[in-house]
Amino acid sequence: MQLPPKVTDRAFERLAEIGASDQGQALRVAVEGGGCSGFQYEIKLDTPNDDDLVLKGNGEAVLIDAVSLPFLTDAVIDFTEELIGARFVINNPNATSSCGCGTSFSM
Numbered sequence: 001m002q003l004p005p006k007v008t009d010r011a012f013e014r015l016a017e018i019g020a021s022d023q024g025q026a027l028r029v030a031v032e033g034g035g036c037s038g039f040q041y042e043i044k045l046d047t048p049n050d051d052d053l054v055l056k057g058n059g060e061a062v063l064i065d066a067v068s069l070p071f072l073t074d075a076v077i078d079f080t081e082e083l084i085g086a087r088f089v090i091n092n093p094n095a096t097s098s099c100g101c102g103t104s105f106s107m
Contacts, residue, residue, distance in 0.1 A: 003074040004053060005029070005064060011088060012058035014079040020045055026054070026061035029090065031071040039071065043088050 015027055028046035031039055046063060048054060053064040055077075064072060075092040 002070060004069070005055065005062075005072045005075040005077055007055050007057060007062045008076065008078040009057065011062070011077050011079040012060045014086075014088070015060035015062075016058050021060050026063050027077075027088065028052075028063045028065075029068070029072065029077055029088075030065055031068040041090055043090075 011027070015021070020026055023045070025045040025047055028042070028044050030042040032042055033039060048061070048063055049065065051066045053066075053069055055062040055064070062077060071094060072090070072092065073094060075090055075094070078089050078091060080087060080089050
């Protein structure tokens with residue numbers, strides 16, 4: 001059974017801070033081929049498509065397309081602020097390895 005990704009309250013709060021829904025947009029998390037480990041995450045503001053899984057919270061939304069969904073089973077989408085910067089991060093239990101940038105992984 002595939003469990004959908006989870007989105008932390010902190011990620012939804014950050015989307016609210018930047019006003020994503022006020023702009024008619026949501027956070028899109030997609031998986032694409034490429035990167036230094038075989039797959040990479042694409043994270044951007046976007047508008048929903050008909051076949052997207054829409055995860056809602058705090059008046060905001062996160063979009064996952066049907067092709068990316070199996071790669072993100074039971075993953076956690078979060079937002080972190082560190083000395084090197086602030087960014088959305090994916091904690092993916094399906095990834096067997098990842099690179100130092102945190103956007104590329106293998107399965």
